[in-house]
Amino acid sequence: MQTLVVRGGKPLCGTICVHGAKNGVLPLLAATLLGNGPSELSDCPEITDVLRAAEILRCLGCAVCREGNTIRVDATKACGICIPPELSGSMRGSVIFLGALLARHGCAELSAPGGCVLGERPIDFHIRALEVLGVHTESEGSVLRFRWPKRHGGVITLPFPSVGATENLMLAAMGVSEPVVICGAAREPEVAELGRFLRAMGAEVEGEGGSVITLCGGKPLRGTERRVLPDRIETATYLSMTAACGGDICLKNTDPELLRPVLDVLEKAGCMIFCEGSEIRLQSDGDLCGVGLVRAETYPGFPTDAQAPVSAALLRAKGCSEIEDTVFPCRFRHIAELRKFGANIQTDNARAVICGVRALYGATATATELRGGAGVLIAALAAEGESRIMHAELLLRGYAALDTSLQKLGAEVRFA
Numbered sequence: 001m002q003t004l005v006v007r008g009g010k011p012l013c014g015t016i017c018v019h020g021a022k023n024g025v026l027p028l029l030a031a032t033l034l035g036n037g038p039s040e041l042s043d044c045p046e047i048t049d050v051l052r053a054a055e056i057l058r059c060l061g062c063a064v065c066r067e068g069n070t071i072r073v074d075a076t077k078a079c080g081i082c083i084p085p086e087l088s089g090s091m092r093g094s095v096i097f098l099g100a101l102l103a104r105h106g107c108a109e110l111s112a113p114g115g116c117v118l119g120e121r122p123i124d125f126h127i128r129a130l131e132v133l134g135v136h137t138e139s140e141g142s143v144l145r146f147r148w149p150k151r152h153g154g155v156i157t158l159p160f161p162s163v164g165a166t167e168n169l170m171l172a173a174m175g176v177s178e179p180v181v182i183c184g185a186a187r188e189p190e191v192a193e194l195g196r197f198l199r200a201m202g203a204e205v206e207g208e209g210g211s212v213i214t215l216c217g218g219k220p221l222r223g224t225e226r227r228v229l230p231d232r233i234e235t236a237t238y239l240s241m242t243a244a245c246g247g248d249i250c251l252k253n254t255d256p257e258l259l260r261p262v263l264d265v266l267e268k269a270g271c272m273i274f275c276e277g278s279e280i281r282l283q284s285d286g287d288l289c290g291v292g293l294v295r296a297e298t299y300p301g302f303p304t305d306a307q308a309p310v311s312a313a314l315l316r317a318k319g320c321s322e323i324e325d326t327v328f329p330c331r332f333r334h335i336a337e338l339r340k341f342g343a344n345i346q347t348d349n350a351r352a353v354i355c356g357v358r359a360l361y362g363a364t365a366t367a368t369e370l371r372g373g374a375g376v377l378i379a380a381l382a383a384e385g386e387s388r389i390m391h392a393e394l395l396l397r398g399y400a401a402l403d404t405s406l407q408k409l410g411a412e413v414r415f416a
């Protein structure tokens with residue numbers, strides 16, 4: 001377990017570069033398994049989920065090497081079909097390799113995926129949808145075995161625009177020469193990027209980024225190169241930190257269009273935000289006001305991954321704010337940790353009501369999961385005095401160079 005020690009109450013000032021998106025690079029790494037020849041991904045963040053994804057590819061027989069923020073994968077000799085339990089159980093992103101394994105080998109074996117505890121995280125949408133294409137599933141304890149004896153295309157309607165299920169279907173469709181049509185698809189930018197990546201590998205893909213995606217695979221795909229899109233949630237997190245503490249930061253290598261709903265909420269709270277090209281500047285005097293209702297939804301709505309960081313930014317805002325999460329209704333385990341800093345938050349079912357307090361005070365709290373942990377970190381940065389965040393290693397799953405980036409902005413943080 002790692003502990004992050006924070007001395008809060010300081011404004012954040014300076015310029016940092018946003019890294020490539022965790023939820024963008026993972027599906028692309030899974031897609032490299034389909035290439036006959038090497039693929040190269042640049043601007044890959046140095047985070048534990050990417051390290052684990054690289055380990056999964058090596059276990060499947062790929063040659064994987066990393067130079068700085070570039071990862072090269074050669075899947076030419078990949079013959080493995082089984083993801084070891086210790087890797088598949090380590091993160092939700094492991095389930096995305098299922099579709100690629102089915103496309104390449106027609107079978108796969110993995111344990112129930114792990115990842116952030118945000119409430120129930122089944123994969124029934126994935127399994128039901130793959131069955132439409134002819135995939136059979138057997139379970140033995142926590143091990144799931146998939147076979148695809150008779151591959152065929154089809155039209156799948158997802159009951160919810162699930163990011164992972166959409167990505168898995170797009171990857172599996174590469175193993176079928178008949179059209180696969182995904183209705184009710186997720187529209188997240190990371191999903192659209194996967195569509196563009198598969199097209200660059202030689203696949204026929206239409207409609208990525210919309211709610212109907214049509215794919216046609218069944219032919220050899222070539223390796224390709226791509227720069228990973230900026231992490232919109234890392235962007236939202238650093239903006240929320242500065243909103244909470246006060247200061248003046250500039251984020252480079254990002255894209256304001258990927259997080260407009262977050263920018264709107266932070267402006268409504270009283271921050272000054274300036275966007276130009278791939279840069280976002282935020283100025284805040286730390287005196288914010290409540291924003292009323294913030295409803296986390298699927299893209300292009302307010303992102304669920306940003307609700308904990310933005311909630312933490314509102315803990316000292318004058319007036320009240322209400323947070324609802326329609327994607328993960330139980331994603332409020334961090335609230336009890338925020339109360340340890342003196343926050344006034346009430347929760348029931350799928351919402352939290354925040355009434356701003358004059359000050360927050362240093363505390364010892366626990367990172368409950370990746371984004372909840374970011375919320376706890378923001379409370380610690382805004383609190384007077386010293387705080388200790390337990391299980392801070394969870395933050396390293398999704399935030400590269402977290403301590404050094406914050407130190408560059410003037411924060412007093414260190415891993416104990």
Ligand code: EPZ
Nearest residue numbers: 023093120121122123124125126162163164305327328370
């Ligand atoms: C992806 O998770 C992201 N993870 C999550 O980011 C993100 O919060 C989520 O999408 C929503 O945007 C990665 O991309 C690795 P879903 P995923 O399938 O694919 C239910 C982070 O912090 N559901 O869109 O697992 C599910 O329980 C992480 O970076 C089923 O019921 O999310 C949830 O309520 C956290 N059955 C809703 O759908 C299924 O088979 C949306 O889940 C699949 C999902």
